[in-house]
Amino acid sequence: MAFAAALATHVAAAPPTTAHIAGTAAASSATTTVTKHARARLGSTGASHRSISARLKLRRHIYNSGAIFAYGDAVIYGSPAALTLNSPVVAMAVTPAGAGYWLAAADGGVFSFGDAKFYGSAGSIPLYAPVVGIAATPDGGGYWLVAADGGVFSFGDAKFYGSMGGKPLNQPVVGIAATPDGGGYWLVAADGGVFSFGDAKFYGSAVNETLGALVAGITATATGQGYWIVAADGGVFSFGDAKFYGSAGNEQLSTPVVGMAAVSGDHGYWLATANGSVLAYGDAKLFGSNGSAVPAPPVASITATSTGGGYYLLEPDGINYSFADPSTTGFPGYQRIVEAAASQVTADPDTSQGPFCNPYGPCEEWCALFATWVWRDAGIQIPSYAFTGDVYYWAAANGAVLSPSSHPSPGDAVLYGTGPATVSTSVHMGIVAQVWPDGAIITIEGDAGPSPTGYLSVIINGPYLPSDSQLYNGFPVYAFAQPVQ
Numbered sequence: 001m002a003f004a005a006a007l008a009t010h011v012a013a014a015p016p017t018t019a020h021i022a023g024t025a026a027a028s029s030a031t032t033t034v035t036k037h038a039r040a041r042l043g044s045t046g047a048s049h050r051s052i053s054a055r056l057k058l059r060r061h062i063y064n065s066g067a068i069f070a071y072g073d074a075v076i077y078g079s080p081a082a083l084t085l086n087s088p089v090v091a092m093a094v095t096p097a098g099a100g101y102w103l104a105a106a107d108g109g110v111f112s113f114g115d116a117k118f119y120g121s122a123g124s125i126p127l128y129a130p131v132v133g134i135a136a137t138p139d140g141g142g143y144w145l146v147a148a149d150g151g152v153f154s155f156g157d158a159k160f161y162g163s164m165g166g167k168p169l170n171q172p173v174v175g176i177a178a179t180p181d182g183g184g185y186w187l188v189a190a191d192g193g194v195f196s197f198g199d200a201k202f203y204g205s206a207v208n209e210t211l212g213a214l215v216a217g218i219t220a221t222a223t224g225q226g227y228w229i230v231a232a233d234g235g236v237f238s239f240g241d242a243k244f245y246g247s248a249g250n251e252q253l254s255t256p257v258v259g260m261a262a263v264s265g266d267h268g269y270w271l272a273t274a275n276g277s278v279l280a281y282g283d284a285k286l287f288g289s290n291g292s293a294v295p296a297p298p299v300a301s302i303t304a305t306s307t308g309g310g311y312y313l314l315e316p317d318g319i320n321y322s323f324a325d326p327s328t329t330g331f332p333g334y335q336r337i338v339e340a341a342a343s344q345v346t347a348d349p350d351t352s353q354g355p356f357c358n359p360y361g362p363c364e365e366w367c368a369l370f371a372t373w374v375w376r377d378a379g380i381q382i383p384s385y386a387f388t389g390d391v392y393y394w395a396a397a398n399g400a401v402l403s404p405s406s407h408p409s410p411g412d413a414v415l416y417g418t419g420p421a422t423v424s425t426s427v428h429m430g431i432v433a434q435v436w437p438d439g440a441i442i443t444i445e446g447d448a449g450p451s452p453t454g455y456l457s458v459i460i461n462g463p464y465l466p467s468d469s470q471l472y473n474g475f476p477v478y479a480f481a482q483p484v485q
Contacts, residue, residue, distance in 0.1 A: 067103075067318035068092075069276065069299075072287030072310020077101065077114030081318055085109065086123075086325040087434060088316040088442065088460050091301055093136040093143060098306035103314070104145055106130035106434075106442070106463055107325040108153065119143065119156030127151075127326065128165075129438040130463040133217075135178040135185060146187055148172035148463065149438055150195070161185065161198030169193075172440070172465060177220040177227060188218035188229055190468070192237070203227065203240030211235065212249065214471045217259045217301070221266045230271060232256035234279070245269065245282030255450040259301040264308030272302035275450035276313055287311065295347040295451035298459050317345055317460050323410065323433040323442070331484045334411030336378035341431040341444040344370070344458045347451075355454030360446065361386060370446025370458060371413050371429050378411075380483045388429040389420035395481035402480040404466055407439065408432050413481040414443055414466070416473065427475055430461060440465050 066081040067089060077100050080089070087107040094101045100114025108122025108131050119142050122131065129149035136143045142156025150164025150173045161184050164173060171190035178185045184198025192206025192215045206215060206229050213232035220227045226240025234248025234257045245268050248257065255274035262269045268282025276290025276299045287310050290296060301314045323338050350357040361369035361384055368388045375382050382398070385391050392415055395401050402408060409432065416428040430445030442462040449459040464472040 067315050069290055069313040069315060070310065071278075071289070071313075072285070072305065073098075073307055074287075074305050074310035074312050075099075075114075077116075079103070079113070079319070080111050081320075084320040084322050086322055087130070088321055089300070089314065089319060090130070090132055090316070090463075091134045092303045092312060092314050093134045094303055094306055094312075095136065095140040096138060096306055097140065101303070101312070102134060102136065102143055104131055104134035106132075108145060108147075110134070110143070110145070110155075116140070117156075119158075121145075121155070122153045123325075125153075127436070129172070130436050130440055130442075132172070132174055132463075133176040135176045137178065137182040138180060139182070144176060144178065144185060146173055146176040148174070148436075148440060150187060150189075152176075152185075152187075152197075158182070159198070161200075163187075163197070164195055171214070171468070174215060175217040177218045179220065179224040180222060181224070186218055186220065186227060188215055190214040190471075192229060192231075194218070194227075194229070194239075199224075201225070201240075203242075205229075205239075206231075206237045209237060213256065214468070216257055219260045219262045219269065221262065222264070223266070228260060228262065228269060230257055230260040232258070234271060234273075236260070236269075236271070236281075242266065243282075245284075247271075247281070248279055254452075255296075258299060259303075261302045261304035261311055262308075263304065270302055270304070270311055272299055272311075272313055273450070274298055274300075276315075278302065278311070278313075289313075290315075295351065295449065295455050295457045297347070298450050298457075321433075321460070326434065326436055330409035330411055331482065333378060333484070334409055337374055337380075337411035337431065337483070338433050338444075340377040341374045341433060341458075344374070344446070345444060345460060347457045348447075348455065351455045356447075358447070360384070365447055367429050367445060367447040371431055374431050374444075375413075375483050382483065387423065387426070388415055388417075389422070389426035391415065391429060391481055392420035392426065392479055395483065399484050400482040402482060404469075404477040404479060406480060408435055408441065408466075408480040409482065410435055411483070413483075414441070414477055415479045415481060416469065416475045417478050418476065419478055426478070428473075432480070433460070434463070436463065438465070439467070 067079045091104045100116035103111045110121035112118040129147045142158035145153040152163035154160045184200035187195040194205040196202040226242035229237045236247035238244040268284030271279040275296040278289040280286040357363040358366040360373040419425045430443040434442040440463040449457040466477040470476045
């Protein structure tokens with residue numbers, strides 16, 4: 001996908017939010033949420049209008065990765081794949097001993113495996129914005145969660161040193177990194193802004209850099225005297241004692257970079273892309289990747305093992321979700337729409353029949369075929385459309401059309417591009433699955449993902465702010481379509 005050349009400079013400031021909840025004992029349960037800044041990219045345009053008379057009833061399809069890929073000395077200790085979570089997983093942190101890890105969900109749910117102990121979660125706290133990152137304390141006795149609005153939540157022996165919750169942000173926070181002694185942490189925003197708390201020192205930011213894409217994450221050096229920032233186009237920015245070993249900023253990546261991890265000793269690092277490719281720099285060794293898989297399960301992050309002899313790739317679409325949190329009041333029947341969409345998250349099972357072949361209609365670009373199938377399966381009397389603009393016009397006549405700055409409802413369709421008139425202006429669509437109070441959304445989209453064009457999938461996208469869609473997805477949101485008046 002293409003990214004815009006410059007970053008947007010302003011996002012409306014978030015109202016005050018709880019910045020610190022200490023010792024919350026909210027249990028991690030089968031219905032706790034998880035989300036990822038997954039960044040699984042989109043692609044499709046319906047090219048023609050056709051009517052499909054047969055209504056499909058498909059069984060549940062889910063990627064069978066179990067949400068985690070392990071390489072080198074990384075060991076899989078478990079995952080929530082057997083559960084149905086409220087929201088997608090978004091981040092991962094390993095224990096100091098390397099014998100376990102925590103997974104964090106967008107709704108603040110935390111899931112512990114191996115020797116990782118559960119110290120609490122934000123799963124029962126009404127969050128203003130989705131959680132986007134997790135960092136463990138040096139002794140593994142606690143962890144911090146950070147939300148997109150900059151709110152920080154501490155558990156176990158993790159101490160609260162401050163946050164950006166309730167403060168104006170030009171772009172959402174996308175990651176957190178702790179200092180080696182656990183006495184502080186850095187937050188990084190999508191525009192490259194860095195915020196330091198506790199004993200974390202400020203060594204610089206990428207705000208004044210010419211960024212070609214949104215920032216995807218931050219990784220601290222082992223000394224705590226520097227850090228790296230990575231952008232979605234593969235650009236790497238080093239600060240303090242962090243050395244620059246190379247980047248993918250000048251390469252033509254097929255999918256965006258979603259995260260970064262450093263090797264022990266700080267002599268190299270890995271970048272991971274949304275299709276599971278891993279790029280190694282410095283003395284970082286390549287232990288494997290999932291980049292050759294077609295179709296490719298969307299990857300959300302990379303996390304190094306405690307020894308630096310391996311890494312994990314997090315694949316949120318390998319888990320079932322109810323999308324029950326946050327509690328959003330939608331139009332009557334929206335739950336059936338979200339459930340129908342979620343039941344289809346998987347690689348396209350019909351690609352063996354040829355490019356663009358899909359279960360929802362003819363062998364053609366099929367994001368609109370998928371979205372209208374979802375509405376039809378939930379009882380909405382809409383024709384099977386192949387062109388996304390037709391969905392806009394149908395909703396204008398039979399339901400409602402909302403501006404891109406409106407607060408959508410789960411079950412709405414999100415329409416990408418600049419308008420409904422032609423295939424060059426109405427380029428893609430999906431189904432809104434979750435809506436957060438700050439305006440962030442998570443969507444389920446057909447004919448999308450990090451695979452080659454023509455061999456795409458049904459994927460979970462987000463969370464992201466619709467106002468950032470040009471940078472996050474490669475094209476803006478021009479409307480939301482509601483299937484009921």
